[in-house]
Every structure is written in structure tokens, then in C-alpha cells.
Amino acid sequence: MTRRTEFDQQLDAMQQLLIQMGTQVEQAIANSMRALQDVDVVLAKSIVRDDAEVNQMEERITEMGTMLIATQQPVAKDLRRILVAFKISNDLERMADLAVDIAKVVLRLEGEDLIKPLIDLPRMAEIVQVMTYESIQSFINENVDLAYKMAKDDDTVDALYSQILRELFSLMVENPKTASQGMLLSFVGRYIERIGDYATNIGENVVYLVTGKRPDLNV
Amino acid sequence: MQVLIDIKNLDLFYGEFQALKKVSMSIPEKAITAFIGPSGCGKSTLLRTLNRMNDMIPGTRIEGSIRVGDTDIYGSDVDVETLRKKVGMVFQQPNPFPKSIYDNVAYGPRLHGVTKKHELDEIVEKSLRSAALWDEVKDHLKRSALSISGGQQQRLCIARALAVNPDVLLMDEATSALDPISTLKIEELAQELKDRYTIVMVTHNMHQAARVSNQTVFFLNGEVIEYADTEKLFSNPTDQRTEDYISGRFG
Numbered sequence: 001m002t003r004r005t006e007f008d009q010q011l012d013a014m015q016q017l018l019i020q021m022g023t024q025v026e027q028a029i030a031n032s033m034r035a036l037q038d039v040d041v042v043l044a045k046s047i048v049r050d051d052a053e054v055n056q057m058e059e060r061i062t063e064m065g066t067m068l069i070a071t072q073q074p075v076a077k078d079l080r081r082i083l084v085a086f087k088i089s090n091d092l093e094r095m096a097d098l099a100v101d102i103a104k105v106v107l108r109l110e111g112e113d114l115i116k117p118l119i120d121l122p123r124m125a126e127i128v129q130v131m132t133y134e135s136i137q138s139f140i141n142e143n144v145d146l147a148y149k150m151a152k153d154d155d156t157v158d159a160l161y162s163q164i165l166r167e168l169f170s171l172m173v174e175n176p177k178t179a180s181q182g183m184l185l186s187f188v189g190r191y192i193e194r195i196g197d198y199a200t201n202i203g204e205n206v207v208y209l210v211t212g213k214r215p216d217l218n219v
Numbered sequence: 220m221q222v223l224i225d226i227k228n229l230d231l232f233y234g235e236f237q238a239l240k241k242v243s244m245s246i247p248e249k250a251i252t253a254f255i256g257p258s259g260c261g262k263s264t265l266l267r268t269l270n271r272m273n274d275m276i277p278g279t280r281i282e283g284s285i286r287v288g289d290t291d292i293y294g295s296d297v298d299v300e301t302l303r304k305k306v307g308m309v310f311q312q313p314n315p316f317p318k319s320i321y322d323n324v325a326y327g328p329r330l331h332g333v334t335k336k337h338e339l340d341e342i343v344e345k346s347l348r349s350a351a352l353w354d355e356v357k358d359h360l361k362r363s364a365l366s367i368s369g370g371q372q373q374r375l376c377i378a379r380a381l382a383v384n385p386d387v388l389l390m391d392e393a394t395s396a397l398d399p400i401s402t403l404k405i406e407e408l409a410q411e412l413k414d415r416y417t418i419v420m421v422t423h424n425m426h427q428a429a430r431v432s433n434q435t436v437f438f439l440n441g442e443v444i445e446y447a448d449t450e451k452l453f454s455n456p457t458d459q460r461t462e463d464y465i466s467g468r469f470g
Contacts, residue, residue: 004467073426075453078466212455 007072011081014064015140018085018092021057022136025092025099028054029132029195032102033125036109036188037118044106047099054096061089080212084205088139091198091205095132098191098198105184115178116171121188124160127153128196135202142210147203151217157196164189223248223386223417224269229283231264231441233276238264240441242283246434248386251409251418253428253449256438257464262421265438266389269419270306271299287387304331307380311392313372315364315379320347320356323364323375327383342382349415350378351408370401374408381416388412390420394427406431425465429453437461 028047035043065082068074074082131150138146165186172182204217224246231239239261246252254262264273271292273279285292292302304327315323324343325333333339343360347353352374356367364375373393380388390409394402409418409431422428428435428449435452437445437460445452445461456462463469 007467075425075429075465076456076462079454 004072007068007074007078010064010068010072011078014061014068014082014085017057017061017064018089019136019140021054021061021089021092022132022139024050024054024057025096026129026132026136028096028099029125029129032099032106033122033129033192035103035106037122039106039109039112039114041107041110044103047103048107051096051100054093058089058093061085077209077212080209084139084209087205088135088202091201095195095198098195101191102188105188108184109181112181115181115185116167118185120160120164120167121185121192124157124164124189124192124196127157127160128192128199131157131196131199135199135206138203138206139209142206144207144210147206147217150203151200154196154200154217157193161189161193220247220250222246223288224419225284225286226265227284229265229268229281229285231261231268231273231282232278232280234278238441239268242441242443244436244443244446246417246419248417249413249415250433251413251420251431252434252436253432254419254421254436254438255423255425255428255464256444257469258423260438261441262436262438263391264441266391266419266421269387269389270303270308272308274299304383305385306387306389307383307385308389308391309373309376309380309393312396313369313376315372315375317363317365319361320364320367320375321360324378324382327379331383346378346382347375349381349412350374351404351411352378368401370397370404373397373401373405377405377408377412381412385416387417387419390418390422392421392423395423402427425453437464439464 028050031043031047034040035047065085068082069079131153134146134150137143138150168182168186172179200217204215207213207215207217222245226242226244226246229239229242230237242261242265254266256262267273268281268285269287269292273281281293287302287306290297290302316326318326321343324346325339328339328342333342344353347356352371355371364372367375377388394405397405406427409420412418413433420432432449435447435449436443437452437458439460445456445458447457452461453465456465460469
């Protein structure tokens with residue numbers, strides 16, 4: 001097969017940047033959960049600060065893809081690869097924003113004791129981190145099966161989220177003084193649940209990249 | 220869509236060499252069908268079978284059938300001149316006759332017996348309008364066809380083909396000798412003409428096929444590898460060889 005050297009190199013470079021972005025976002029999610037568990041304000045601040053890098057990576061991927069479309073007229077899978085890179089980088093950027101939202105909750109909790117030991121939130125976060133990792137892996141290896149597996153994991157995340165809400169709600173009803181923190185922790189649950197949805201979106205995009213067809217895994 | 224050209228099990232040999240292998244396809248009417256593929260894949264050969272231009276090449280042998288409308292064009296009772304009136308052709312290099320613009324367009328109708336000046340005037344104007352050339356040449360119809368630009372000459376050749384009222388217009392790399400602006404004009408013209416004519420084009424420019432055609436056929440070594448709606452073929456082809464070719468990873 002003839003390679004389009006210049007084009008293929010630029011596609012590879014874009015893909016590498018996307019992988020790098022994915023790794024960074026995965027790290028931000030892991031750190032945000034650690035910061036929450038330890039109410040670690042320093043770590044939370046670093047998550048907020050590092051988000052600018054993720055935003056720049058997204059912009060860079062958009063620029064690279066736009067340039068490739070303008071100069072190389074890609075078709076078929078080459079074109080899908082670029083379109084999917086746009087979408088995945090956008091999803092990753094949103095995931096990083098949600099990690100920042102969790103970090104900001106940590107900043108608001110500064111000096112407070114947690115109203116309950118965190119059990120289900122870290123479990124949710126752990127699944128979502130694995131999903132984030134797998135979403136990037138499914139993209140790198142064009143692994144459709146992994147994309148479908150993530151959709152199943154997302155159902156578990158959704159179930160945990162409902163459970164957390166129920167639990168926090170009872171706690172707040174029993175002791176209204178916990179309401180302020182209870183609300184914040186419910187938000188965290190919501191943020192993690194959204195991260196899971198974005199990871200599932202990435203899986204959908206991988207299915208589109210490989211098959212050219214758009215499934216709906218977020219149901 | 221109604222089928223106008225029906226090709227069945229077509230084999231074509233140039234002497235010992237088999238240029239087309241069991242080609243079958245149905246080309247719809249009033250649409251643009253593009254043939255793409257690397258050099259020597261048989262796309263031009265197939266185009267030339269549609270108005271029997273290959274008859275002129277010694278040693279050419281054909282098996283299988285091609286119907287245009289109700290006519291088996293390789294049937295023994297077919298008059299080739301009549302066929303070529305119904306199936307017009309435009310070539311890679313504009314090839315106007317060394318005559319006036321008017322006489323170029325009037326050539327075909329005269330050949331087929333139209334002699335009255337007002338009838339010829341009408342046909343010339345209508346054909347030049349259809350070929351989007353009228354406004355540029357109406358004031359100097361008596362000028363030599365060789366004095367206008369390459370892009371205008373090519374549109375003149377299209378007008379000349381349209382003047383005998385064909386059903387099908389074959390375009391064999393019709394824009395490859397033209398600059399980008401002239402190319403775009405011919406592409407726009409093709410879009411307008413497809414409402415009235417069936418257009419089959421061979422192009423080396425894949426993006427032209429993607430821009431202009433409704434259906435695309437990919438050929439390789441004399442065989443049809445894939446025939447699909449253009450949108451489908453360029454976004455998600457079925458055959459890996461098509462994918463490799465259209466994404467420039469082939470040959």
C-alpha cells in the first residue's frame with residue numbers, strides 16, 4: 001500500500017496529541033477524587049490550574065484537523081478519523097471541566113469534615129476513570145467491543161449515582177445541617193455521572209470511526 | 220430512478236488483452252454517474268463502448284450486452300451514426316472544428332437534415348444557452364471556434380453535442396485540460412444538464428467525482444469493484460480496495 005507520508009505523519013501527530021490529552025484528563029479525574037477524599041486544597045488548585053493545558057490541546061487538535069481537511073481533502077476513514085478527533089477532544093475537554101468542578105467543590109469544603117465517609121462516590125469515580133482509560137484505548141486500537149463494554153459500565157455508574165442521591169437525601173432530611181455539604185456532594189455525583197456519559201460518547205465515536213455508522217450507546 | 224443504460228456481463232478484448240471483465244451495471248437516467256479508477260482500469264474503455272467508439276480500434280471484441288433505452292446498441296440493426304446522435308461525447312481536449320462558433324453547433328443538425336436558417340438559429344441559440352456559453356459568444360458567432368479560450372471551446376463542444384438532442388452525454392476527462400475556473404463552470408453545467416440528460420463521466424479527479432456525481436463506479440483491472448451512491452462511496456466504501464484508492468493509498 002502506498003502511504004501518504006506527509007498526511008499520515010500529521011494524522012499520527014494529531015492522534016498522539018489526542019492520546020496525550022486523554023491521559024491528562026484521566027489523571028485530572030483521578031486527582032479530583034483524591035482531592036475530595038482528603039479535602040486536599042493544594043491538589044484541587046493544581047487541577048484548576050492545569051485545565052488550561054487541556055483547553056490548549058483541544059484547540060491544537062482542532063487546528064491540526066482543520067489544516068488537514070483544508071490541504072489534504074481526506075475522504076472515508078481518513079475524514080472520519082479527523083471528525084472523530086474533533087468530537088473526542090471536545091468530550092475530553094468537557095470531562096476535564098467536570099474534574100475542575102469537582103476540584104472547586106473541594107475548595108469550598110476547605111476546613112470542613114466530611115458529613116459521611118465517601119464510599120460510593122470513589123467507586124463511581126473509579127469506574128469512570130477506567131471508562132476514560134478504555135475510551136482512549138478503544139480509540140487507539142479501534143476496539144468496538146471495548147466501546148460497547150463502556151456503555152454497560154455507564155449503566156453501573158448511573159445506578160450508583162441514584163443510590164448516592166437517595167443516601168444523601170435521607171441524610172439531609174435527618175440532619176438539615178448537612179444540607180450545604182450534602183448538596184455539594186450530590187453535585188459531585190452528578191459531575192462523575194456526566195464524565196461517564198462523555199466517555200460513552202467517545203465509545204460511540206469509535207464505533208463510528210470503525211464502522212461508519214452511528215450507534216446510540218447513551219441510552 | 221429509471222434505468223437508461225443497462226450493461227450485462229460485458230467482456231471487452233483488445234486482441235488478446237482483456238480490458239473489461241464481466242462488467243454489469245445499471246446506469247440511471249437524468250443523473251450523473253462517474254467512473255473512477257487508476258490508469259488502465261477500463262473506465263474509459265467502458266465509456267467508449269456506450270457509443271461504440273471502440274469499434275474504430277482494430278482487434279476489439281465484445282461479449283455481453285449494452286442496452287440504451289430499448290436499444291441493444293451492439294445489435295446488428297443498429298446504425299452507429301444514429302446511436303452517436305443519441306449518445307454524445309465530449310473529450311479530454313476540446314476539439315472544435317476549424318469553423319465558426321455557429322457552424323460548429325449547426326454541424327450536427329445540418330448533417331441530420333436541418334437546413335432552414337431560422338431552425339438552425341434556434342438550435343444554435345438553445346444549445347449554446349444550455350452549455351452556458353451563449354452570453355459570452357452571442358455577439359461573435361461567426362468568429363472562429365479556435366479563437367475562444369479552452370474552457371469556452373469545451374463548452375462549445377458540449378453545445379455541439381447537445382445540438383442533436385442526445386439522451387446521454389459522455390464526458391471523457393472533459394475538464395482535465397482546463398484551468399480550475401473553467402473546470403468549475405463545466406461542473407456547474409453538468410449539474411444543470413443532468414435534469415435533462417443522462418451524464419456519464421470518466422474522471423481522474425476523485426474530488427470532482429465526489430463533488431459532481433450522483434453515483435460512482437470504482438474500476439480496477441477491468442472489473443467493477445464497487446458501484447454505489449457517491450455519498451456512500453466516498454464516506455464509507457464497502458470494499459477495502461475502494462477505500463485505499465479514494466484515500467490515496469493505492470497504486
